[in-house]
Amino acid sequence: MNSAAIALEPMMPQTHSVREVIKETPDTFTLTLQPEDGAGAIGFQPGQFSMLWVFGVGELPISISGDPGKQDRLVYTVRSVGKATNAFVSQKPGAGVGVRGPFGIGWPVDAARGRDLVIVAGGIGLAPLRPVIYHVLSHRTEYGRLVLLYGARSPRDLLYRKELASWARQRDTQVLTTVDYGGLSWRNHVGVVTTLLKYARLRPAQSVAMLCGPEIMMRFVARDLEGHGFGRRQIYLSMERNMKCAVGFCGHCQYGPHFICKDGPVFTYEQIGPMMDKYEL
Ligand SMILES: Cc1cc2nc3c(=O)[nH]c(=O)nc-3n(C[C@H](O)[C@H](O)[C@H](O)COP(=O)(O)OP(=O)(O)OC[C@H]3O[C@@H](n4cnc5c(N)ncnc54)[C@H](O)[C@@H]3O)c2cc1C
Incomplete structure (x- = not known):
């Protein structure tokens, strides 16, 4: 060829x-x-x-x-x-x-070896993070603590409910879920996903955080993680924009100096944090 x-x-x-x-x-x-x-x-x-x-x-x-x-x-x-x-x-x-x-460039699972993983997902944002969870659970000794904080609109919007329960039973793994509206039968947390951070067993100095969900959610979570002592290079986010070619030719997904399709979709907060504060970029 x-x-x-x-x-x-x-x-x-x-x-x-x-x-x-x-x-x-x-x-x-x-x-x-x-x-x-x-x-x-x-x-x-x-x-x-x-x-x-x-x-x-x-x-x-x-x-x-x-x-x-x-x-x-x-x-x-x-x-x-x-x-x-x-x-x-x-x-x-x-x-x-x-x-x-x-x-695209995915989550830094190799660079995160030996560290705690703090995964924060909102809604459909758990989907791109599920491969990380599978990977960590099948290479358990290579990683530290696994903390998953997951928020959805309502209990019926939670993805992978059986797997969430089984992940929560794994050793050295903490799974916390929250919903915006619980209804009468919900016995768990209610509130935005950032409200779970105070219950999370965090060791910021030895952790890598991975965030995926609505941009506003990722902005607030990243800001709160910084408040807990995470550096911007320890926080990774997955970005979404309309895209066509997926290989950096067409420019549809340009985000500042980056193409989300080939330079991302996963970026560090250090790379894109300043752009996330710019309206409609
Ligand atoms: C790298 C990447 C990974 C993605 N992964 C997933 C995934 O795992 N699961 C999933 O359900 N979706 C994912 N999406 C979003 C998905 O591609 C869009 O929802 C889809 O293209 C919408 O097409 P549509 O014709 O159904 O809707 P449209 O008619 O095009 O749009 C319907 C609504 O969705 C909004 N929308 C369209 N595209 C996007 C987008 N890219 N991001 C945010 N809002 C959008 C529109 O503004 C509109 O409000 C991903 C997007 C990207 C860029």
């Missing part, structure tokens, strides 16, 4: 078939895809994303939410918010979907 063809290859979707569809919440579904040609390993780093083609509808960037140790499949958790996401979550087992990628 010549170099021009190699350069174009990231633009060529490979057809995958839908193997399984799981309803997580009323509007969010997890789909497992496998290559249609039976190709083997599909490597990805926690925090990377794919471009998914729903044939006849369009293409959308979606983070990989599955276990990086299971290389024969790609798993995505998608909230139906518009035309393309609705078409994707409506796919049935056996349907074909085009996949490009994986793309």
Whole structure:
């Protein structure tokens, strides 16, 4: 293959078939895809994303939410918010979907070895962080304490409820959940995710924090973590912007000097903190 063809290859979707569809919440579904040609390993780093083609509808960037140790499949958790996401979550087992990628720079799981991990997620933001949790739990001795703080709008909007319960039973692992509106049967925390920080078993000097959720949530969490003694280089955030090519050509996802598709989506707070305070950047 010549170099021009190699350069174009990231633009060529490979057809995958839908193997399984799981309803997580009323509007969010997890789909497992496998290559249609039976190709083997599909490597990805926690925090990377794919471009998914729903044939006849369009293409959308979606983070990989599955276990990086299971290389024969790609798993995505998608909230139906518009035309393309609705078409994707409506796919049935056996349907074909085009996949490009994986793309981007993910979470620093290698650099975080030996440290505590503080994972803070809001809503669908737990999806890009789930591969980190799988990775840490299957390499448990290589990491310190795992703290997961997770907030959703209501109890029925919490993703991966069975897994949250099983993660909470793992050694040296703390899982705290909160919701904005609890209802009568909710016996847990109510309030924004930052209110969980005071219950978290934090050791800032030996920790790395990973944040994903609405930008306003990440701004407040990052600010509060700084207040607890985290440095800006210890705090990582995953950013979202509309994107098209996913390889840094088209400029749709430019964010200050960065392209979110190829320089991110994961950045340190030191890199992007100052830009996050700029309105509509
Ligand atoms: C790197 C990356 C990873 C992502 N990972 C996931 C994921 O794991 N799961 C998931 O459900 N979604 C994820 N998204 C968001 C997803 O790509 C958008 O929700 C989707 O493109 C919307 O397309 P649509 O046609 O369904 O909706 P549209 O009709 O295009 O939009 C519907 C609504 O969503 C808003 N919107 C559209 N695109 C985005 C976006 N990129 N970020 C924020 N708001 C947007 C629009 O402003 C509008 O209000 C990710 C986005 C990026 C950039």
